[in-house]
Amino acid sequence: MGGHLNINHLIFLGHGALWTVGLSLIALIGGGTVGFAIALARISPLKSVRLASAAYVQLVQGTPLLVILFLGYFGLAAIGLQVSPLVAASASLTLYVAAYLGEIWRGSIQSVPKPQWEAAEGLALSRTQRMLKVILPQAIRIATPPTVGFMVQIIKNTSLASVVGFVELMRSGQIVNNSLFEPFVIYAIIAVVYFAMCYPLSLFSQRLERRMGRGRVNLAPA
Amino acid sequence: MQQNTSSEPIVSLRDVQKSFGPLKVLDGVSFAVDRGEVLAIIGRSGSGKSTALRCIDRFEKVDGGEIMVCGHRVDRPDVDLRALRQDVGIVFQSYNLFPHLTIEQNITLAPCAVKKMATGQAKELARKVLAQVGLEEKLHAYPEQLSGGQQQRAAIARSLAMQPKVMLFDEVTSALDPELTGEVLKVIEQLAADGMTMVMVTHEMGFAKSIADRIVFMHRGKVHESGPASILTSPTTPELRQFVGTGNLKS
Numbered sequence: 001m002g003g004h005l006n007i008n009h010l011i012f013l014g015h016g017a018l019w020t021v022g023l024s025l026i027a028l029i030g031g032g033t034v035g036f037a038i039a040l041a042r043i044s045p046l047k048s049v050r051l052a053s054a055a056y057v058q059l060v061q062g063t064p065l066l067v068i069l070f071l072g073y074f075g076l077a078a079i080g081l082q083v084s085p086l087v088a089a090s091a092s093l094t095l096y097v098a099a100y101l102g103e104i105w106r107g108s109i110q111s112v113p114k115p116q117w118e119a120a121e122g123l124a125l126s127r128t129q130r131m132l133k134v135i136l137p138q139a140i141r142i143a144t145p146p147t148v149g150f151m152v153q154i155i156k157n158t159s160l161a162s163v164v165g166f167v168e169l170m171r172s173g174q175i176v177n178n179s180l181f182e183p184f185v186i187y188a189i190i191a192v193v194y195f196a197m198c199y200p201l202s203l204f205s206q207r208l209e210r211r212m213g214r215g216r217v218n219l220a221p222a
Numbered sequence: 223m224q225q226n227t228s229s230e231p232i233v234s235l236r237d238v239q240k241s242f243g244p245l246k247v248l249d250g251v252s253f254a255v256d257r258g259e260v261l262a263i264i265g266r267s268g269s270g271k272s273t274a275l276r277c278i279d280r281f282e283k284v285d286g287g288e289i290m291v292c293g294h295r296v297d298r299p300d301v302d303l304r305a306l307r308q309d310v311g312i313v314f315q316s317y318n319l320f321p322h323l324t325i326e327q328n329i330t331l332a333p334c335a336v337k338k339m340a341t342g343q344a345k346e347l348a349r350k351v352l353a354q355v356g357l358e359e360k361l362h363a364y365p366e367q368l369s370g371g372q373q374q375r376a377a378i379a380r381s382l383a384m385q386p387k388v389m390l391f392d393e394v395t396s397a398l399d400p401e402l403t404g405e406v407l408k409v410i411e412q413l414a415a416d417g418m419t420m421v422m423v424t425h426e427m428g429f430a431k432s433i434a435d436r437i438v439f440m441h442r443g444k445v446h447e448s449g450p451a452s453i454l455t456s457p458t459t460p461e462l463r464q465f466v467g468t469g470n471l472k473s
Binding site for chain 2: 115125
């Protein structure tokens with residue numbers, strides 16, 4: 001107990017920061033994959049698929065991430081699945097991110113003007129070909145700025161994974177503080193590290209938006 | 223699918239009905255287009271002329287009646303849409319080129335994806351159809367780098383590359399300045415001279431008169447008067463007489 005902040009503490013925080021990056025990437029890749037499926041399901045020609053995916057999005061967007069994390073960790077344990085904090089946090093973040101990215105991407109796909117669909121149909125392209133060759137390339141341009149912007153939210157939200165005992169940046173800060181009792185210094189360091197991760201992405205997102213000058217999609221606050 | 227013999231019309235509509243909600247847009251529309259024929263559909267805004275055209279390519283489903291296009295029963299729910307649309311080319315008022323692709327890629331996309339044409343052959347074809355519309359030098363340009371008239375000509379070339387049996391033109395010059403209209407009309411004129419079967423919805427009365435073999439005048443969802451281009455100079459119904467009286471204005 002007590003003592004001063006030393007290199008070992010900083011290395012420990014560095015490890016935590018790496019796990020924050022790691023967890024963010026897992027959330028982005030997992031959430032992106034599921035989110036893409038959600039986006040397609042939301043515009044499916046089948047009504048049941050549209051309704052089911054819309055219900056999923058509403059359910060997740062109306063639930064705090066903190067609650068989803070607890071449900072992931074303790075809920076799975078309650079039904080007999082003992083999962084590690086990493087698995088629980090990854091699964092919860094994937095579900096959470098998928099709901100938001102799914103909506104961002106659905107909006108992007110739907111903001112490609114309808115005549116583009118018709119022109120592609122008129123050329124006898126199949127639904128898959130229309131999607132892959134005509135609509136998605138245009139939707140990706142529209143989706144890029146809000147997607148990059150949402151990545152900032154993901155990075156910050158991984159801090160909540162500390163509640164299930166996953167040692168990322170926030171949790172490693174808490175652990176260091178438990179031995180040093182210098183909360184202001186330690187949480188200031190952590191804030192700076194989060195900022196250093198998020199700010200470049202924010203700048204990048206703003207630049208993308210300026211360059212494209214269109215296709216803003218409203219982001220629900222996370 | 224029925225066999226399409228040369229005596230049968232390429233496009234025929236019989237007693238076609240179509241409503242949008244309570245609004246009856248097509249109220250028993252019938253007409254036919256023979257091979258090599260140019261049919262112009264004219265009429266006021268809201269007369270159902272664009273809807274009639276879109277029904278031919280099944281962009282609108284009809285509520286009743288029969289539509290036969292190149293042997294496809296278009297009114298039936300089980301019509302093979304991709305086969306139909308390989309036989310029918312459509313050009314829209316707003317060009318609808320794909321903005322993320324060059325003109326060449328716009329043109330080669332469908333032949334490569336739908337007809338499985340080899341890339342080299344498709345590029346050859348792109349050059350050929352662009353030459354047809356006088357835009358060879360724009361092969362590698364993007365749509366946004368072209369004027370409206372050039373974009374519309376490129377859209378016509380894209381349609382031609384699928385070698386359709388009939389082409390539909392939906393007010394293709396309505397978004398263009400008068401001076402750009404001319405270059406697009408010249409391309410369509412050349413297509414007509416080459417024997418392409420065409421159905422066009424147009425506001426250009428002078429053009430319709432000079433190019434169309436037959437005119438269909440639509441009024442309140444019905445074919446109100448139809449016949450050779452001469453009906454424009456000597457209309458028999460008061461509605462057409464009044465329409466051609468104001469016909470040079472875009473409605």
